[in-house]
Amino acid sequence: DVKVTQSSRYLVKRTGEKVFLECVQDMDHENMFWYRQDPGLGLRLIYFSYDVKMKEKGDIPEGYSVSREKKERFSLILESASTNQTSMYLCASILTGGSQPQHFGDGTRLSIL
Amino acid sequence: DAKTTQPPSMDCAEGRAANLPCNHSTISGNEYVYWYRQIHSQGPQYIIHGLKNNETNEMASLIITEDRKSSTLILPHATLRDTAVYYCIVRGSQGNLIFGKGTKLSVKP
Numbered sequence: 527d528v529k530v531t532q533s534s535r536y537l538v539k540r541t542g543e544k545v546f547l548e549c550v551q552d553m554d555h556e557n558m559f560w561y562r563q564d565p566g567l568g569l570r571l572i573y574f575s576y577d578v579k580m581k582e583k584g585d586i587p588e589g590y591s592v593s594r595e596k597k598e599r600f601s602l603i604l605e606s607a608s609t610n611q612t613s614m615y616l617c618a619s620i621l622t623g624g625s626q627p628q629h630f631g632d633g634t635r636l637s638i639l
Numbered sequence: 640d641a642k643t644t645q646p647p648s649m650d651c652a653e654g655r656a657a658n659l660p661c662n663h664s665t666i667s668g669n670e671y672v673y674w675y676r677q678i679h680s681q682g683p684q685y686i687i688h689g690l691k692n693n694e695t696n697e698m699a700s701l702i703i704t705e706d707r708k709s710s711t712l713i714l715p716h717a718t719l720r721d722t723a724v725y726y727c728i729v730r731g732s733q734g735n736l737i738f739g740k741g742t743k744l745s746v747k748p
Contacts, residue, residue: 557734559734559735561735568739568740568741569683569736569738574734574735584735616682616683625690627675627688628685628736629685630682630683630684631682632681632682633680633682635680
């Protein structure tokens with residue numbers, strides 16, 4: 527089974543801190559995605575990556591950056607955390623091409639105080 | 640990007656079949672339909688996907704209409720653990736999944 531692991535299930539940080547969310551997948555998938563999920567807004571795409579050192583902006587990239595130094599790891603960075611970034615963050619991965627489904631991690635519930 | 644429409648909520652009796660409908664009238668010819676579900680505080684779980692033909696796996700069946708404008712997810716014998724939000728999804732142009740608001744399925748004893 528595909529496993530997507532997010533480093534923390536719950537995280538509490540302070541406004542202005544630099545926050546790192548880590549995601550690791552074990553199936554050699556090329557594509558990885560970061561979403562955030564908020565009540566009433568569904569899942570929104572923040573950033574995605576097609577390959578190592580490649581990154582593309584999603585629908586809501588402001589205030590975030592990403593890093594993909596190794597194929598299995600995709601990191602989301604909140605440069606200077608703000609309270610409006612309190613949310614559930616979800617990482618997903620998928621093979622390139624075909625119709626294979628995305629596989630999600632269990633999410634990180636991030637609170638910015 | 641194609642969008643999907645689902646009823647906001649449904650109830651189902653335990654042991655009965657749960658039939659969850661989805662409209663995707665703007666879907667293009669080569670776009671697959673994916674179904675996921677999400678139990679509170681967990682990540683979305685993949686259930687099944689299809690293009691034209693009906694599909695079945697150990698979790699569910701997927702019925703797609705001939706014109707591909709709608710589909711139905713069938714959980715043949717719903718249990719209390721099937722209570723979740725179910726999402727019918729087509730992929731966006733960037734390969735991402737475009738989640739709508741889904742259907743909150745409540746399985747009742």
